[in-house]
Amino acid sequence: MGDFYVPHAFSNIDAHPHPVRLVNALFRLRTEAFFVSYKQRLRHLLQAQPGQRFLDVGAGTGDAARELAEESGAQVVACDLSRIMCETMKHTGLRQVAVADSHRLPFKGAAFDGAWADRVLQHVEDPDRVLEEMLRVVRPGGRIVVCDPDTATQALNIEDHRLAARILGLRQTAGIRHGTFARRVPGILTARGLLDVEVEPHTLVVRDKRTIDDTMGVRDWADVFADRGYLDRTEARRFNTLLGEAIESGQFLYSVTYFLTSATVPSIGG
Numbered sequence: 001m002g003d004f005y006v007p008h009a010f011s012n013i014d015a016h017p018h019p020v021r022l023v024n025a026l027f028r029l030r031t032e033a034f035f036v037s038y039k040q041r042l043r044h045l046l047q048a049q050p051g052q053r054f055l056d057v058g059a060g061t062g063d064a065a066r067e068l069a070e071e072s073g074a075q076v077v078a079c080d081l082s083r084i085m086c087e088t089m090k091h092t093g094l095r096q097v098a099v100a101d102s103h104r105l106p107f108k109g110a111a112f113d114g115a116w117a118d119r120v121l122q123h124v125e126d127p128d129r130v131l132e133e134m135l136r137v138v139r140p141g142g143r144i145v146v147c148d149p150d151t152a153t154q155a156l157n158i159e160d161h162r163l164a165a166r167i168l169g170l171r172q173t174a175g176i177r178h179g180t181f182a183r184r185v186p187g188i189l190t191a192r193g194l195l196d197v198e199v200e201p202h203t204l205v206v207r208d209k210r211t212i213d214d215t216m217g218v219r220d221w222a223d224v225f226a227d228r229g230y231l232d233r234t235e236a237r238r239f240n241t242l243l244g245e246a247i248e249s250g251q252f253l254y255s256v257t258y259f260l261t262s263a264t265v266p267s268i269g270g
Helices: 019-029 033-045 063-072 083-091 127-137 161-175 185-191 209-216 218-227 233-249
Strands: 053-057 075-080 097-099 112-118 138-157 195-206 253-264
Touching (some): 033 253, 127 138, 161 233, 218 233
């Protein structure tokens, strides 16, 4: 899942009225320089070695799973709640793919040398439960890596700053289930006794018109909120007008900070 708008009711892509649109957005998103960079760092933090076994939770397009396997020689299992995404992953060459609810992972305890969830916990019903499941299936000494944006760090520049703040507030409260969970992850892992807990901030800054149109879905934000009754149509039209003006004049800016957290599962008795 990306940080573009995904309504609560459609966190499972299969339930979305336009699933192909979301799948295509994920494919476009993975080619953007920011995402390529932090995903490379995420894979590095897993410390994968040949012959080890890793789990990608909420794998989406499966590109990270393929890249980790190719780079490290490790075996990678990709799971996702969406049957559409799992079929997509199989069609692109991934062999070990499972349709799975991340709240109840269908794997034995300590079955993996590491697990990661990239832009997933913000969308699930119970992110604490998913994190516990990831810890359950990773062996002692294995690695856990989690990355999500913190929606409270968003910034948006258009002429009407109050309207911009209203739209960003709706993205935080109505657009994403757990938009600030990312800041809690380091503390949760520390409390659970994990070792080497580290957190890195990675800030996405969007000004390029192509990125705005092709990957972020910014032009749809106000209309989606208006469709769902969170925003007056007049406000939505005003936002769209000011957004267009800011983009054309080069004044537009959107940013959000992602927290990339990594840790090691403690050894038994350690």
